[in-house]
Amino acid sequence: MSRYCSQCGKAHKVCICDAIIPLNTDIELIILQHPTEASRPMGTARILSLCMPETTRCFVGEDFREHAELNTLLSEPNVSHYVLYPSDASIEVTQIAQRPTQTIRIILLDGTWKKAFKMWQINTQLHHFASLHLPKDLAGNYRIRKAPDSNALSTVEAGFHVLRVLRPQQNFTPLLTAFDHMIDAQIQHMPPGTFERNYRQ
Template sequence: MSRYCSQCGKSLKACICQWIQSLTSNVELVILQHHSETLRPMGTARILNLSLANSYCFVGEDFSEHSDLNRLLNDSEYSHFVLYPGEVAVSHLHVAEKVAAKQKVRIILLDGTWKKAYKMWQLSSNLHGLDQVRLPSDLQGNYRIRKAPSDNSLSTVEAGYHILSLLEPENDFLPLIDAFNQMIEFQIKQMPPGVFEKNYLS
């Protein structure tokens, strides 16, 4: 018998499926996951992929020749945006106008540390011609069990939650955050006494 859940890929003890809710979104998410993230027991991209039927998750580093991604990007019925805080990134309001007008939209998320996400962006030349979109700068993350470069650094599931909530305010995506928080609380409870306070609150 496998020690890992066939759905979420996590160990049976740490399975997150009990907290996952099926959600409906008109905006499609495409998650490009750095291959190193697949080894992390606390990765959050899986929450998005399991919750949203119309989402995709591809693993790699250089996605320039990724056939499945390029097939999506070549679909002219969709407008594609990369969630990336570059200098030329547009406000989410620009994308919201398209969604409100019932245009088909896909948002691409880069799943990795800032350093690895930047490398993925540099290597993946097929993303360079896409419009970049940014989130509001005042959002704060709650990834308490992973060191972040700043208070407003967001996990992948938090970024997905915020962009979907901003683009489709009529829909409730809070179950994404609920599953995220449940996963964090479970992981904290598995730590020996004092480890969380020493390593993450200091």
Template structure:
């Protein structure tokens, strides 16, 4: 008998499936995942993938010649964006979306900041797409993973905020609920002094 859930891929005792809800979204998601993130017990991209039927994950580091991704990017009836802050990125706002587009597809990069930046650097096919960033001031709740700043967001948090801005009429809060339950389970497994020393300083 496998020690891992066949659906979410996490250890059976840490399975997150009970907190996953199927959510409808008009915005499609493509998650470009660094290989280092693929089997992380606390990876959050899986929450998006399980919750949103119109999302998919591609694993790699250089997506320039990725056949599936390039095929999607060539769809003429779809407008693509990359959620990645850079010198040319624009603030994400619902009003910024073209009203004539039949479909909107957003690319998220899943990895530590350094790994995500490497994907961005290597994947030349992303550089021709309009890039967007989230509003300043959003604070991440990834309490048990070191982050470069308090406004660093996990992939699922970034996805939640992005979808909530683009589709304010929908409730995407179950994404954060699953994330918070996953984090709390891990905290509950730690001795209190370990959590306080390593994550509350």
């Protein structure tokens, strides 16, 4: 018998399936996940896929320039694609919230800041789309993983804030509930003193 849950992919003792609540939205997410993230036990992109399986696609890799399925999606007509990546030309996500409605796809780069930067540089097909950034006053709660600053967000937190801005009439808090459940379960199973020594400021 596998020690890992077949649904969430985490060890049974820290399984998050009980915290997963299905969500419906017309916003589509495409997650481009760096290979190093795919095997991380604390990866959060999986929460988005579990809560919104009908509207979330996740592709693993670094160079997607020849990725047939992704590039077919990106070439579909009547779809507005945006890349959540802060750059000199990015606009705040609030600026697209009131634009005429059509299918919206948000592309998320799932990796450390350094790896996400490399993915952005390599995958030049993404540069054809407007890039977005989140409000700068947001603070992340990924307290069991080192972050470069207090504004750094996990992939699920970034997805939550994008969805919350674009569809304010919907409740996406189950994403953060599952995220917090994952963190709490992991902390509970750490050896005594590990969290305080390595993560608590």
